[in-house]
Amino acid sequence: MTTRIPRRATRVFYATESTTRTKSDGEVIRVAGREQRSTTFREARKFLDDLGVPGGVTLWTERSQQTNAYADRRADGTWVSLDRLTGNWVPLDKPEQGQA
Structure with a gap:
């Protein structure tokens, strides 16, 4: 699924699938898989939910020209969000139908 990002977008959400690979020495490493750029968190979240895979947004x-962690989808399908004040990951409730 391709999402068109406006040229002058001030915020872009990157949803990235997390996968693992095993190196020749047996070490398991985490690598990025499929990725989608979106203008809303809802689109990014739907991308990972539709794939049914763990990943991050x-x-x-x-303004800052920086990319920061926003939320993670765990392997069991639950979502957590980064609390910027404490630095802890907190559960993210799924929005009700019709809400942003």
């Missing part, structure tokens, strides 16, 4: 902002 990062947010790029024009």
